[in-house]
Amino acid sequence: MNVADSEVVASIMGEAGYQPTKNIHDADLILVNTCSIRENAEQRVWGRLDLFRSEKRKRPQVVVGVLGCMAERLKEKLLESDKMVDIVVGPDAYRDLPMLVASAGEGHKAVNVLLSREETYADISPVRLESNGVSAFISIMRGCNNMCAYCVVPYTRGAERSREPATIVREAQEIFIAGYREVTLLGQNVDSYSWINQSTAGREVEGNVSAKGSSNIGFAQLLGMVAEIDPLLRVRFSTSHPKDLSDEVLETMALHENICKHIHLPVQSGNSQVLERMNRKYDREWYLGRVKAINTILPGCAVSTDIIAGFCGETEEEHSETLSLMKEAGFDFAYMFKYSERPGTKAARHLSDDVPEKVKTRRLNEIIALQNELSVASKKADIGKVFEVLVEGKARKNISIVRDVESNISATDKMQIKSDNHTTMMGRTSGNKVVVFQTQDVKPGDYVMVRVTSATSATLIGEVERLKGL
Ligand code: SAM
Ligand code: SF4
Numbered sequence: 001m002n003v004a005d006s007e008v009v010a011s012i013m014g015e016a017g018y019q020p021t022k023n024i025h026d027a028d029l030i031l032v033n034t035c036s037i038r039e040n041a042e043q044r045v046w047g048r049l050d051l052f053r054s055e056k057r058k059r060p061q062v063v064v065g066v067l068g069c070m071a072e073r074l075k076e077k078l079l080e081s082d083k084m085v086d087i088v089v090g091p092d093a094y095r096d097l098p099m100l101v102a103s104a105g106e107g108h109k110a111v112n113v114l115l116s117r118e119e120t121y122a123d124i125s126p127v128r129l130e131s132n133g134v135s136a137f138i139s140i141m142r143g144c145n146n147m148c149a150y151c152v153v154p155y156t157r158g159a160e161r162s163r164e165p166a167t168i169v170r171e172a173q174e175i176f177i178a179g180y181r182e183v184t185l186l187g188q189n190v191d192s193y194s195w196i197n198q199s200t201a202g203r204e205v206e207g208n209v210s211a212k213g214s215s216n217i218g219f220a221q222l223l224g225m226v227a228e229i230d231p232l233l234r235v236r237f238s239t240s241h242p243k244d245l246s247d248e249v250l251e252t253m254a255l256h257e258n259i260c261k262h263i264h265l266p267v268q269s270g271n272s273q274v275l276e277r278m279n280r281k282y283d284r285e286w287y288l289g290r291v292k293a294i295n296t297i298l299p300g301c302a303v304s305t306d307i308i309a310g311f312c313g314e315t316e317e318e319h320s321e322t323l324s325l326m327k328e329a330g331f332d333f334a335y336m337f338k339y340s341e342r343p344g345t346k347a348a349r350h351l352s353d354d355v356p357e358k359v360k361t362r363r364l365n366e367i368i369a370l371q372n373e374l375s376v377a378s379k380k381a382d383i384g385k386v387f388e389v390l391v392e393g394k395a396r397k398n399i400s401i402v403r404d405v406e407s408n409i410s411a412t413d414k415m416q417i418k419s420d421n422h423t424t425m426m427g428r429t430s431g432n433k434v435v436v437f438q439t440q441d442v443k444p445g446d447y448v449m450v451r452v453t454s455a456t457s458a459t460l461i462g463e464v465e466r467l468k469g470l
Helices: 002-015 038-060 069-074 095-103 154-155 165-177 219-227 246-254 272-277 283-295 316-329 344-351 359-379 399-407 412-414
Strands: 029-035 063-068 087-089 110-112 136-139 180-184 194-196 216-220 234-238 261-262 303-307 333-338 386-394 424-429 434-439 447-455 462-466
Touching: 002 029, 002 063, 002 095, 002 136, 002 447, 029 038, 029 303, 038 063, 038 333, 063 069, 063 095, 063 219, 063 246, 069 154, 069 399, 087 095, 095 110, 165 180, 165 219, 216 219, 219 234, 246 283, 272 283, 283 316, 303 359, 303 399, 316 359, 333 359, 359 447, 386 434, 386 462, 434 447
Parallel strands: 029 063, 063 087, 087 110, 136 180, 180 234, 261 303, 303 333, 434 462
Antiparallel strands: 194 216, 386 424, 386 447, 424 434, 447 462
16 A cells, blocks of 8 residues: 555656656655554664665755654654654645755754545555566555554545546556556555546446445445456456455456456454454354355455464464464465554554563464464465466566475585576466466466466475467
């Protein structure tokens, strides 16, 4: 999400005459786009600000700005810190950046952290930063209305609002024409995407006609509209909320081969009481029911998740239910975190962060160890199968080294393995698994059919059978 926001900022500043640079010593303006989701994310930003301050000491004319969630949360406090910050801009105020930067250049520090009920930056064509030229993110909504007890997002990014579908489809078309082959539709809770089109009252236009005569485009319809741009454009999305993931979305995924068969469905905990304290609005049975619906409607669809270890009041038994749910769901991948209390959230105000740090760490380690086993099992099950892979670029490691890691060959032996004229390339399956393979003649953006021959815990290793369609 922050990448997508930085791309909007790059576009706004581009219009004002600025260009991105990779070299901090060349920059007239340094902007850091921040996340507040966990305390360690904020700690990293404070570290970065130290670096920017030393740059500003050498070149006092440089303007330093803090953007995003941390700007929204800390507001003027950032200007008052000793970090030499000039501007503080919340996630809904990026259009104001050129004016704020200009006034900072004249010596006036400035803050705009107003949240909006309408801003979606719908008309802005993001400048793709550090892109691989194959995959791009498209923001389809902003903010969140869910108020999960542990989460700072509703406070830092404001209320949920959906972006007009025509602007999303247009952006996806432009991306496809520019050569990209994959879009990821982004929102905190994509399943609650909703656009009421009043101007089409009474007519059925790519959506459902309500009793009042206005048409509503929900996430399933939007997904179908983007998928229909071209069969060669892969469509992904994130994040799905278990309480809102509908069968209609799953059926739309089944209808379109180019909608990737992967759902990121954060569970957070496997225990219903913990989920209630978290205010997640579903219980263990509901979550497992959604996983069953995915497996029924989309056999073979990958499911990944987010898990929080050591939330307020979590007992050993409650923790063990997270482990048992993980096994039952058989997650392909997970992001796993220790609970980190965030000021101002419901949990910080009403619940006690009472699981000792040592216990949180141990529980997180148990969750990570189990997920490693599940990830290995999910990859081993792919050996022998053929997958359509979208090529993203050269692999960071040569294939012989990836194989060595798997077989624990010593470093000296590694040096002796000869690489041939082939290049090791990487891409992803529809289920979002990384595959590396050697080839002479494919380029980023190509689709290839790859047979998986072996796997490490993180990567599938394969051989190209043929280009797709040949
Ligand atoms: N909107 C998504 C959802 O509902 O699952 C995820 C949003 S959040 C940016 C990404 C993940 O960070 C969450 O799914 C949760 O696991 C984790 N997270 C959020 N707040 C946290 C906190 N206070 N401590 C630890 N992890 C947290
Ligand atoms: Fe945070 Fe919950 Fe909204 Fe996700 S759904 S952003 S976890 S409040």
